[in-house]
Amino acid sequence: MKISNGNIFITTALLLLTVALCFGILSALTYLFPYFLKEELGFSALRPLHVSMAIFWIILGAT
Numbered sequence: 001m002k003i004s005n006g007n008i009f010i011t012t013a014l015l016l017l018t019v020a021l022c023f024g025i026l027s028a029l030t031y032l033f034p035y036f037l038k039e040e041l042g043f044s045a046l047r048p049l050h051v052s053m054a055i056f057w058i059i060l061g062a063t
Contacts, residue, residue: 010061013057016053016056020053023053024054027050030046
């Protein structure tokens with residue numbers, strides 16, 4: 001079975017959506033509970049990751 005380029009783009013876009021949602025949930029939790037994951041990952045570290053993954057998801061999904 002041959003895997004087309006379209007399937008690779010869709011699969012990668014769905015993976016990026018899942019990662020962006022996970023980073024979004026973690027950043028929301030660190031925003032609501034300031035001491036949750038403050039040592040490892042703070043809100044200032046999670047927000048750019050969430051935004052970057054969401055932008056890449058939009059661009060890749062549109063492609």
